[in-house]
Amino acid sequence: MRFDLVDLQLFIAVAETRSITNGANRVHLALASASARIKHLEAALGVSLLERGRRGVELTPAGESLLDHARIVMHNVEAMRGDLAAFSRGVKATVRFLANTSGLSEYLPKALAAFLSQHPHISIDVEERESADIARAIASGAADLGLAAEHALPDGIERIPYSEDRLVLVTARQDELSNRRQVDFREVVERDFVGLITSSALHAHVTGHAARLGARLRFRARLNNFDAIGQMVSAGIGVAVMPEVAAKRCARSMKINVVKIRDPWANRRLAICARSFKALPKPAQQLVEHLRKMAPKGRPFD
Template structure:
């Protein structure tokens, strides 16, 4: 069953005027055209909507029902038009940001909160992705900007370094690894690990490098966040690989030790990336400049 907005507006006008002639005038339609549209609407729904008389029209029970629904639909359409007009004029805007696991959990929240507080007309849609996927999405234009490992970004994307992200091994203070200052990843791939859930970008990143060594990490537990991972490591459940910024925060309240991972993939520069600042919306440009000012390269 198809409803035309012009027909719905006309029907509401006719119902309120109690006259097809009066409704046609309100809807700026010729009487013959308005009459044909009402008849077509009745044919589409398969029931009479109006009782026609010498003094005008009255609504049938079906007509009363349609009138209520039509008013709701037309109100929502006007609200939609007004909302989109606000986006078009810059008085309201939505920004799509893609970020890797550590970006969303550790590096970006404070800066993003400050920006949204200063720009109440802007809404933000943040989605977690792997760094390589973020680069592809930004290049394809499916997001405004991204937060990703700098080495995964193609030369075609503009970027600036926001922060460094060193991944470290976390272990209980009485674990045999706790006395080591640094370690190669290959020396621990056969240990029991504490990880994040399978869907996280960081977990996939670590898993790829284990696979290159011909190993598949054995997880005793997979937790929702870095704090829970460190708590498990402190309880001797297994070892964990987490961003240094999160590990140092947890070490202030947990009996854990941080061990540096010597592999180059464990030391990453994290960058804000985008296609072309000049063609981005003004709010997106403002967010880029805000993050540039908050960067800690």
């Protein structure tokens, strides 16, 4: 059985647009040609892939399965093209890596810099995502590796413990909450907040849990790093939710206090994740081993 990459690109486009017409337009094929390709694909596989109706098409169970495999195949083809093109720049491989806000801001910069220094022929494409999005991307083959909150990872994804990633409340020292050891998030949702920009994964995580409490957080300022947030909190502009490691780092030089958030969602554990560590390309396996060695010391999963 042979598969044409154009057929797979077309099928993905049709599945995503729920329309053969729109799918054909996306991959620059005539409608008649696209329809013929889909029918040929169904005939070759011996199954119906689409349910055709007046409002477009819906995937059959076989179509859903093909979509998953087609996305993985096309991701691997694009990865192959990128890696081969990189030879002309003296770079031999690229690892596609997704990380949540805490991992990207607090843990990875130093570790990745050390890895890249040791491996001059490997490059790393790093993108910030919320942990649930990382899990979906890893499962679909859209990324090689992830660093995500373990609770968001389904059973089918392999993981290696990396570190704790507790979220805490940060207050000014003169704030009425500053002497509290812990607080329920419900107690502070009506306060003024300082936070990360709206495109950050942590912003989505925190505001999502506020929404579950029926609250919409009121942000006095949104900034792009924890140090700037700490300065705002120190000045009494508002409270903030930060990873504990970032909060304690800021507290060494700023007039802020760190208060534990009692809610279960604030006690997260980070894990390195992949569909299969054994099936990873060698450069990605090398990065995994490097991250394991560079993992924060102490009791990551106590």
